Amino acid sequence: MSYRISDNSRCGVIGYGSWATALVHTLEKNNKEIWWHIRNEEVLEGLMSEGRNVKYLSDLDFDTKFIHATSDLNEVVRNCEIILVAAPSAFLKTYLAELTEPLDGKFILSATKGIIPDQYITITEYFNEAFNLPYSNLGVISGPSHAEEVSRDRLSYLTVACKAAENAKKIGEMFATDSVRINYSEDIYGIEYAGILKNIYALAGGLAYGLGYGDNFRAVLTAAGAKELTRFINESYPFERDTTDSAYLGDLLVTSYSNFSRNRRLGQLIGHGCTVKSALNEMTMVAEGYYAAACIKHVNEKHNIYMPIADMVYDVLYKKASPRRRMKELTSLL
Numbered sequence: 001m002s003y004r005i006s007d008n009s010r011c012g013v014i015g016y017g018s019w020a021t022a023l024v025h026t027l028e029k030n031n032k033e034i035w036w037h038i039r040n041e042e043v044l045e046g047l048m049s050e051g052r053n054v055k056y057l058s059d060l061d062f063d064t065k066f067i068h069a070t071s072d073l074n075e076v077v078r079n080c081e082i083i084l085v086a087a088p089s090a091f092l093k094t095y096l097a098e099l100t101e102p103l104d105g106k107f108i109l110s111a112t113k114g115i116i117p118d119q120y121i122t123i124t125e126y127f128n129e130a131f132n133l134p135y136s137n138l139g140v141i142s143g144p145s146h147a148e149e150v151s152r153d154r155l156s157y158l159t160v161a162c163k164a165a166e167n168a169k170k171i172g173e174m175f176a177t178d179s180v181r182i183n184y185s186e187d188i189y190g191i192e193y194a195g196i197l198k199n200i201y202a203l204a205g206g207l208a209y210g211l212g213y214g215d216n217f218r219a220v221l222t223a224a225g226a227k228e229l230t231r232f233i234n235e236s237y238p239f240e241r242d243t244t245d246s247a248y249l250g251d252l253l254v255t256s257y258s259n260f261s262r263n264r265r266l267g268q269l270i271g272h273g274c275t276v277k278s279a280l281n282e283m284t285m286v287a288e289g290y291y292a293a294a295c296i297k298h299v300n301e302k303h304n305i306y307m308p309i310a311d312m313v314y315d316v317l318y319k320k321a322s323p324r325r326r327m328k329e330l331t332s333l334l
Helices: 018-029 041-050 073-079 089-098 123-130 165-175 188-211 215-236 246-257 262-271 276-282 288-303 308-318 323-331
Strands: 011-014 034-037 067-070 082-085 107-110 138-142 156-162 180-185
Touching (some): 011 018, 011 073, 018 034, 018 165, 041 067, 067 073, 073 089, 089 123, 089 288, 107 123, 123 138, 138 188, 156 165, 156 246, 165 180, 188 215, 188 288, 188 308, 188 323, 215 246, 215 288, 246 262, 262 276, 262 288, 262 308, 288 308, 308 323
Parallel strands (some): 034 067
Antiparallel strands (some): 138 156
């Protein structure tokens, strides 16, 4: 059944990384009661004893009177009407493996900018297919929003995408603060795929930087990435959308240029000469672009949309193609 969000709806959070931590901080600022599913014993103990996440954003202090932290996912789902998913997409099914509580009537809000690797579907598509949840019970919260800045209360703009405007508004009220502004949309598909694709283009930008290309070319590459993102979304799912909005273009820009960007960092390491395997081992957090490149390649077999940048990234990551040679080939196509 469809769930209508109310002022009394309680929120559960799945995930304990930097983005989940920043979102819990935002909810806490609004005095919201939060049930937080934390699988990592060290993180759970640290939150209970020290009031902080000892692994991610460890300088952020929490007032734990608003937080029920537990390693029991079923306890979280049982006590909450809204489930905020902020776990890496590659491991989401592992997180949900212990779930026995029904999700019927729950509202799932995805903050994960990734894709389920072995099924090549988005987070909302996964919950729709695996749990038979209607899209009226599914939403996305996205936008240019590095956790490091949101957690430090630097001005950020998030977009909530839902089918029902009243649900989007209620979610927006939960997250809106002096430093977090909220925009609204009905474009679940477009915003979710924009959050996936921008990681691929940020990785491409990191490759270019690591290979020694300058600001001039990287600006051209990012502009071409924005066009490619728009082309894929509009051709695969026509909808009245403006991809220059912050949830699309803004997210691409911040991921392409910010020093906080994991995907840019991964590309940079490979461009500097690291193997893909060693570059991944260097990363302390998940770079969603690695998984997204393979998934988009698979999804695009159905649509056959022209995507030379995404194809280049896929070849480098999965086909052992020379980054320098593939980037040079790409320059003649932009």
